Amino acid sequence: MHDQAAAPPMRRAAAAGRRLGRLWSLMERWRGTPLAVDLLTAAGCFALMSLDIPGLAQADNALNGAAATAVLALGAATLLLRRRVPWGPWLPYAVSLVFIGWLHELTLVQFALYSVARYRGRAAGVLACGGYLAVCAVAYAMPDWPAHRGESVSQFLALVVPVGVLATGVGIAANRVDLVRALEAKGAETALLQAVQDERTSVAGDVHDFVGRELTMLAVRAEVLSRRARGERWGQDFDELSETARRAHLLLNEIVVRRGSGGGAPTPGLEALPRLAEESAGAGNEVEVSVDDTAYNQSPLRQAAIYRVVQECLTNAAKHAPGQPVRVTVRLTPDRLRVTVTNPLPPARPTVPPVSAGTGTAGMEERVRTMGGEFWAGRGEDSYEVRAELPRSSPT
Structure with missing residues (x-):
């Protein structure tokens, strides 16, 4: 009886745990995505503006607490569109100018100026900042805006101008960072395509x-x-x-x-693997090579592919795992020619990052897949492993 009574709560707890796990997985996938960033930005903007809701309810603007909350929430929600439509950054900017004249609210305009400068560039950011200052200058000249301004123009210069200039400047700087990252990504993509073409x-x-x-x-x-x-x-x-x-x-x-072969000597075969091992040993990585005798009967193209995989793996081991032993195994099964290269992970990352274009693995994979094979490379618990398999050829 006791077990039967305890079973439903246990099942409910297990179901709740599964739902929580799914929610956590969803949050992990969304974390760092543009939508997640925009949601956090809009929520942060609304949280800051909500601090002014009591004052807005008392001001002469026909808004009570609930209406002020709804208006500010809608204004903050416009930030969700800042990079999803061509005019996206300008929508929160226009709403922020309305908030300045109607609610004497300067919070939204900071986010809006940043968004315009970041997603539309320096010229748009400077233009938006100029429009903001002009609107504020007109509104500040009115008798009732803002209530705490007093009679001194210095407060205008100390409050309004720094808000616009700082938000615009940060947006322009972020735009520059985005451009640099885009150029780096494009350069990496170009290098990867070039490596594939070279292979x-x-x-x-x-x-x-x-x-x-x-x-x-x-x-x-x-x-x-x-x-x-x-x-x-x-x-x-x-x-x-x-x-x-x-x-x-x-x-x-x-x-x-005539269509662009690089020429030069052909890629060596399996007989050249001991020489690669000696060169790696001279660089600090002891290499153990094990090759099936029957593998030497495979076609020169397949042997060349295996050589290139081992060559690149030993180069990567010298860069990323200096001093670690490397094991190279070449096996011939009834239908496949397989090579496996493994090395332990270094106990600590090198203090100076190795010089690497990051395209060698793409070259290896391209050669293997060009010949109808399969390629895999990745980290295990305590080692790094590369595997390549090629269809077996008739003995030559």
């Missing part, structure tokens, strides 16, 4: 070198067989085979070389 060019160069060599051997072999078969009925077939190999080689040159 494609490298793949094209390897295709030209490896496949071109085989086509040349095919043409030469066909010519030898053609000479041996002279006078036989199949001699002409060898001539046609040799000519086809030549045309294929010329076509390969047309596609790869």
